[in-house]
Amino acid sequence: MILISACLAGLNVRYNSxxxxxxxxxxxxxxxxxxxxxxxxxxxxSTPREPAEIVGGNGDDVLDGKATVIERSGRDVTELYMKGAYATLQKALEVGATQVVLKENSPSCGSAAIYNGEFNGTKIVGEGVTTALLRRNNIVVLSEEDI
Ligand code: SF4
Structure with a gap:
């Protein structure tokens, strides 16, 4: 079974619906x-929601408590991003996912690039929180740009 980011399958679940x-x-x-x-x-x-970016590192750093996920207005939403990452891991394990394709650039789903945490549209090399957790559990994560 393959897991796919819902937004890539056409569901209106992005922050801006x-x-x-x-x-x-x-x-x-x-x-x-x-x-x-x-x-x-x-x-x-829920949808819509405020956009958020990882501040101070990438998804791996968030998992290690060295970076945070912050909404544009300043609210720290790290805990919710962690919760979503663990729920996705649980789903992947439940269905025996052999491949995962997640949306590039997202603070959750990015696998090669994320935004730089300054909300200025600049991307940096890095991965999202969910991607980092899945990779730590030996699950291969690709993006739509890799396939
Ligand atoms: Fe959801 Fe990931 Fe798509 Fe964001 S990029 S809307 S977290 S599936």
Whole structure:
């Protein structure tokens, strides 16, 4: 089974209630070869929500307590991002996911790039909180740009 970011499958779960549909990935879901996950909704957020970025590092640093996830207005939402990451890991283990394809650049789902924590649109090399946790548990995480 493959896990796919819900926004890549066309569900309007992004912070601004939009999606970033990838027809190839949506097809896998429609054919029941993949299931969708949205770590942020699984962490307790709803849609729409404020955008957030990792401040002080990347997803690995968040897991180690060395960085935080902050909303644009300043609220610390690290705990909710951690909750979503662990819920996604649990889902991956439950369904025996062999591959995971998550949306690039997201503070949860990014696998090669994330935003720099200054809300100025600049990306840096790094991974999101969920991606970091899945990788620590030996699950391969790709993005829509890798496939
Ligand atoms: Fe949800 Fe990840 Fe898509 Fe963000 S990038 S909306 S957390 S699935």
């Amino acid at each position: 939009t999606n970033c549909i990838d027809d190839r990935l949506q097809k896998l879901v429609l054919e029941k070869k993949a299931i969708t996950v949205c770590p942020e909704l699984m962490g307790g957020f």
